[in-house]
Amino acid sequence: MARQRRNTPQPKEHHALSIVNVSKSYGTAPALDPITFDIATGERVALIGHNGSGKTTLIRIASGLLDATTGSVSIAGHTAGSLSARASLSFIADQPTFYDDLTLWEHLEYVARLHGVETWEQTAADLLGHLGLYDRADDMPNRFSRGLKQKSAIALGFIRPFDVLLVDEPFVGLDASGKEALLELLADATTQGSTVVVATHELSFVHTVGRIIALRDGRLVYDGGTDGINVDGLVRTEDPAGEHDGERQ
């Protein structure tokens, strides 16, 4: 039996992220079986699973970018996709997207101001400096390499306020210094009380979280702590050991 995290019902307190019976089908092809879990404020969670396990689908539903076929998602008590949920949630997608006609600095200004941030310049300069992008601020991010695009997307994800940060495969294409900078930013966000959920295979991040949620073939197969967990076993496509390969060793 897959290990499930038991959540004590707390009707009056909103979870940072609440997924209730969420499923998704593309036409007749199921992508996610009904999944339910909650993530408390300030938690740091790794969402893991093999390719095609449903991580990106789940994280996109949580961000409001995809409509769930069944179930509901709430962000800090607000329905995913609603105005309040969008204000509370920052989403860094696996495929960075930029305007063709705006520089990185203009992107930062735009995103910050869209979110009502009036004093954004210093934060933007700090972020760019931290990610090693300061010299590229006046370049067009759409023409950047994969790694620089990823760093730019990270900067855009952090230039605005958030209570919940959803990140999909952020380490792909990043060099060692980029990974280090991102890990520091994620740690900083948690320190300041934000909830961080990262879909990743990056072990250096997985080992820093307090909780792992594992998906396999669109099903939730593990939700619990990280102590002694066999992460490799959780991301396998097959389940040769039956139901227990996510067990602690």
Next chain:
Amino acid sequence: MVAMGIPRSKWQDEGVNSPRLGLDALRDMRGQRRRHRVETIEWFEALYRVYLAAFMGGGAILFLSSVAGDEQITGQALRDVTANIPHVVGFIAALVVFTGLRSGANGGPIAVEEAEVRHVLMSPIEHAAVLRHPAIQRLRTFAFAGAIAGGTANQLLGRRITSAGTSLALWALYGAIAGALLASLFVVAALLIHALAIPRWATTSIGVCILAWQGAVTFTSSSIAGPFDFIGSISRWWLNGVHIPDIVAIAVVLLITAVAVSLTGRLSLEALSRRSSLVSQLKFAVTLQDIRTVVLLRRQLSQEHMRVKPWVKVPKLLRRDIVVGRGLRSIAHFPLRRIIRMELLTVSAAGALVMAYRGTTPAIVVAGLLLFVVGLDAVEPLSQEVDQPDRTDALPLERGLLMTKHLIVPALVTLPFLFVGVLVAVVLEPAVSTVGYAFLLGIPALLGGVAGASINAVKGAPDPVGGANEALALPPEMSGIGNVIRAAWPPTVAIVSCAPVLALRLSIENNSQVFGNTLRATLGVFMFLTLIAGWVRQRDAIHKWFRTAQQQSKASTRTGSI
């Protein structure tokens, strides 16, 4: 550890419902981007584009006016025209609404930039504030194009009915109003269906009901009014003056338009996100006249996926030839929606061929184009092969032979559609002889569609910087002609293959060897199609021979000059 601090926002102080939150940024950035675009416009190029548009538009109008002719419509013909205009224009409007409904069910009609979805629509700004602008833009574009088309059509008609005594300017004005309304209906229908999240099956049902109603009014002697007769009635104001019920209908359409625009905030983020990148690729493919890419992107836009489980398992006997077996397996995975679409297109093409038989010669163009589209679906196994040139070239099999073998399955696949077409012909022209002639005309017509689609697949997408780079030195008026011929050739094959119906009609009119003449015309088409199959088989060899001859010619010219 960094200590950058998460920035503080106005929404944390004023709440997310603060009306100005983010809107200033949106307005400023849109203004800034507009200025950027204006600053980067190459004015010479822009003027050249205007010149080209005027050149092409003027040419199209001249062509249409030559088709329309100048003979005056009088007497019974005039009475027929004035009586039928509302229904016929109404039927065109019903078709436009049907496609609009389908577009809405597939996530249309708006396509915003992917970055706009990711950065603006996911920020705490009301979606309606962001999407109202592109919705109105889309409405404006359609209304403008419709007004131009409607004004031109009515003006051309006006030249043939000078007895009405109406000035040509008024003719154009009434046509423009009707055209603008007709085209806007596409956007309005799509917006409403998308915003109200009406499921695809319900949308199709609504569309079919509307089409059936307007079709019944148009093509039967029914006395009831069609739902879109008022649009045709507007274009006919030259006859009886402004009609009050039409004004009321215009007001209703404007009201519904306002409702549709006000609902833009309810458009699905998922659909907008899916369309954002696909539509820009689609526009690029259309620019390049790359029909295959257009077909693939259209399928993605409407989420038309192959069935995972095949309809039937292809028997081992039919899989003895691996290419034929691969083709049959591909067809066995066709989604139901595609099969129904192919059936409907065949039914429409059969109807058009019957119209051509009854005397409307241009209907063979409609039939040919419809069967060309059927062919584009039928040649899917061949197209898939062409899509993978690296794999094809690595096979220990001559490319030409592989491609020719891939023609077998699409040709066989058209058989069930042939029976449907024959049935339509018999229903429309009930006679025993219809069955025989329908088979005689239907086989080359369907195979012609497949042949046209095969040419389109085998020749692949145009290469803007490759083999055609000599054409880059030519002015667009000249190189454009080459492009038009290249794009028009495949559908022309399909249209030519429908021509035997004209031989049948002319033979009946002249009372001379009806069967013999039709058979000869059909055999002529078969010979033409055989040549096309031969071209598919020998295409690489022909190209190779041509290149060698070209090089030898260049070499001998150089030797001669030394």
